[in-house]
Amino acid sequence: MNTIGIKELQTNPAKLSKTLLADEYMLITRRGEPLGVALPFDNNLMENGLKRWMSLKAFKNGDISLGQLAKTLDMNKHEALELLGELNIPFADYDLAEDLETLDELFPVS
Template identity: 75%
Template sequence: MNTIGIKELQTNPGKLSHALLHNEYLLITRRGEPLGVALPFGLPLLENGMKNWVALKAFQAGDISLGQLGKVLGKNKHDTLALLGELNIPFADYDLQEDLQTLEALFNA
């Protein structure tokens, strides 16, 4: 695995492009400490776990729907929801206080 410091990456971003185009991956560091890994999309690692992790992160960020997540994971809705539960990833994002205020306003109208 090749390593590149964040400063070098900022001054020479072409090194990242070159590595990815040549199906290599890079360990990105800051002051010698690992920050992350840059991987080309064609790497088998993406198909064997990383793809699922990226899809889960995209779902958490609201970038893909539950149905899209299930499709990427190859799971039906029930199994996708079960997995989200196991990973403690909420599948619904709502503000309970806002809902309670709405209900109160409806009952007081």
């Protein structure tokens, strides 16, 4: 495996390009700690894991809806919800305290 520090990558980006063109991957580090992995783009990579990871990440970030996640992963919404449950990814993101405050405003206790 090829490894490059973030500072070296900034000064010598051609090293990364050469690695990717050679159909190899590179570990990018910062102060000796793994920061990320650069992979050559290829459809097999997308279909064998990266597509799923990217889709789940986009859902967690709120960039795509449950329906979009399901469609991307060739699932129905029920299957997508089951997957989210298995991975402990919340499918609803809300602030309970804020919701309770809103209810108090709508229905004040006399």
